[in-house]
Amino acid sequence: MADLVAVPDPSLADLTTLRIGGRPRALLECHTAEAVAAAVAALDDAGVPVLVLGGGSNLVVAGGELDLVVVAVRNSEVGYRPEDAPSPSPSPGPRAGAGDAAAGVIVRAGAGLPWDDLVADTVARGYGGLECLSGIPGSVGATPVQNVGAYGVEVAQVLHRVRWYDRATGTDEWVEPAALGLAYRTSVLKNSSAAVVLEVEFRLDAAGRSEPIRYAELAGRLGVAPGERTDPALVRRTVLELRRGKGMVLDDDDEDTWSAGSFFTNPVISEDELPAVRSRVADRLGAEQAAQMPAFAAAGGVKLSAGWLIERAGFGKGHPSSSSPARLSTKHTLALTNRGHATADDVIALAREVRDGVREAFGVRLHPEPVWVGCSI
Numbered sequence: 001m002a003d004l005v006a007v008p009d010p011s012l013a014d015l016t017t018l019r020i021g022g023r024p025r026a027l028l029e030c031h032t033a034e035a036v037a038a039a040v041a042a043l044d045d046a047g048v049p050v051l052v053l054g055g056g057s058n059l060v061v062a063g064g065e066l067d068l069v070v071v072a073v074r075n076s077e078v079g080y081r082p083e084d085a086p087s088p089s090p091s092p093g094p095r096a097g098a099g100d101a102a103a104g105v106i107v108r109a110g111a112g113l114p115w116d117d118l119v120a121d122t123v124a125r126g127y128g129g130l131e132c133l134s135g136i137p138g139s140v141g142a143t144p145v146q147n148v149g150a151y152g153v154e155v156a157q158v159l160h161r162v163r164w165y166d167r168a169t170g171t172d173e174w175v176e177p178a179a180l181g182l183a184y185r186t187s188v189l190k191n192s193s194a195a196v197v198l199e200v201e202f203r204l205d206a207a208g209r210s211e212p213i214r215y216a217e218l219a220g221r222l223g224v225a226p227g228e229r230t231d232p233a234l235v236r237r238t239v240l241e242l243r244r245g246k247g248m249v250l251d252d253d254d255e256d257t258w259s260a261g262s263f264f265t266n267p268v269i270s271e272d273e274l275p276a277v278r279s280r281v282a283d284r285l286g287a288e289q290a291a292q293m294p295a296f297a298a299a300g301g302v303k304l305s306a307g308w309l310i311e312r313a314g315f316g317k318g319h320p321s322s323s324s325p326a327r328l329s330t331k332h333t334l335a336l337t338n339r340g341h342a343t344a345d346d347v348i349a350l351a352r353e354v355r356d357g358v359r360e361a362f363g364v365r366l367h368p369e370p371v372w373v374g375c376s377i
């Protein structure tokens with residue numbers, strides 16, 4: 001296959017998991033890291049707006065004609081090496097066995113590889129580290145962009161290095177995680193055109209131990225104490241089961257999964273604001289609910305549960321109705337879904353209704369998690 005392919009008649013509705021979005025000026029599929037960097041460099045030089053696209057699973061894109069060129073990142077090579085081996089030219093990778101039990105392993109993957117293919121491959125080889133992040137759609141290259149996380153693990157915990165093309169300086173270089181400013185569902189790359197991720201390296205446990213299980217629901221299902229490690233394959237199976245129950249594994253036959261995942265991040269408020277929020281919950285729902293409201297210590301203050309607030313503000317699963325083109329998933333209030341014929345305007349109207357309703361009910365502002373292209377909430 002050629003390194004770069006121009007795809008005729010592109011539509012973002014066909015390239016995003018929300019299945020909405022208009023027609024870009026062009027779609028360039030790039031099958032090597034070098035082709036990605038060259039395409040973005042040429043478009044930047046020509047002053048053409050670029051949308052760097054992975055799996056389209058974290059995007060809300062406007063309809064109509066879009067004045068931009070999509071560069072689809074599709075390089076997907078994978079290689080493994082022992083952690084203490086020199087870094088260039090990774091090998092196709094040994095199967096984990098008794099001999100390498102104590103060592104760490106580095107996996108290097110092309111940014112365009114589907115993320116869950118990488119997770120499945122590492123788990124099949126007996127390596128631990130990525131299993132809690134099973135079932136998340138999208139590409140490897142997008143995982144550092146919003147510091148992807150689920151079930152108590154974030155990419156920041158397992159990230160080794162990132163190769164990026166710096167669009168300001170034109171440099172293709174490897175950078176350490178510290179350069180990425182990784183934080184809760186964000187980084188210096190999110191909502192920015194600073195750099196394009198070309199390859200990513202993750203550090204894995206070659207002894208076949210999962211990351212410590214920190215998420216209570218997962219620990220309960222696995223029958224382990226929080227903080228314990230266990231078999232990555234068992235963790236993967238269990239996470240996939242939990243995610244399917246919440247409509248968080250993409251399924252072409254299930255409109256409940258046609259979403260951009262969690263539409264809002266969990267809001268972080270200051271300690272000082274917490275009593276006022278609890279009191280608004282008490283006024284509306286009673287003291288018992290106020291006492292039960294989930295609130296966890298987090299960087300920058302206290303993290304609340306967006307899903308809990310949405311539901312308590314009156315937006316139940318499936319809101320507003322079974323005939324609405326855009327509605328909340330019937331399995332999870334945090335996912336806004338397209339039932340097949342929603343437009344970007346339908347999704348935006350629903351997102352505004354939910355955001356404003358939560359603010360009116362409890363005085364808490366919800367922030368959208370996806371990246372917006374040509375539109376905003």
Ligand SMILES: Cc1cc2nc3c(=O)[nH]c(=O)nc-3n(C[C@H](O)[C@H](O)[C@H](O)COP(=O)(O)OP(=O)(O)OC[C@H]3O[C@@H](n4cnc5c(N)ncnc54)[C@H](O)[C@@H]3O)c2cc1C
Nearest residue numbers: 052054055056057058138139141142148149150197260261
């Ligand atoms: C059903 C479902 C479940 C989800 N569950 C989770 C979850 O549990 N946890 C979680 O964190 N997220 C979750 N998400 C959100 C999403 O899957 C992740 O954010 C994912 O990493 C996005 O990857 P992508 O390749 O689809 O990115 P895209 O949607 O293609 O792009 C998202 C943003 O990243 C940029 N980008 C993409 N690739 C690159 C690159 N190589 N270099 C630079 N910028 C790039 C794009 O320009 C855009 O700004 C879920 C989404 C869905 C639909």
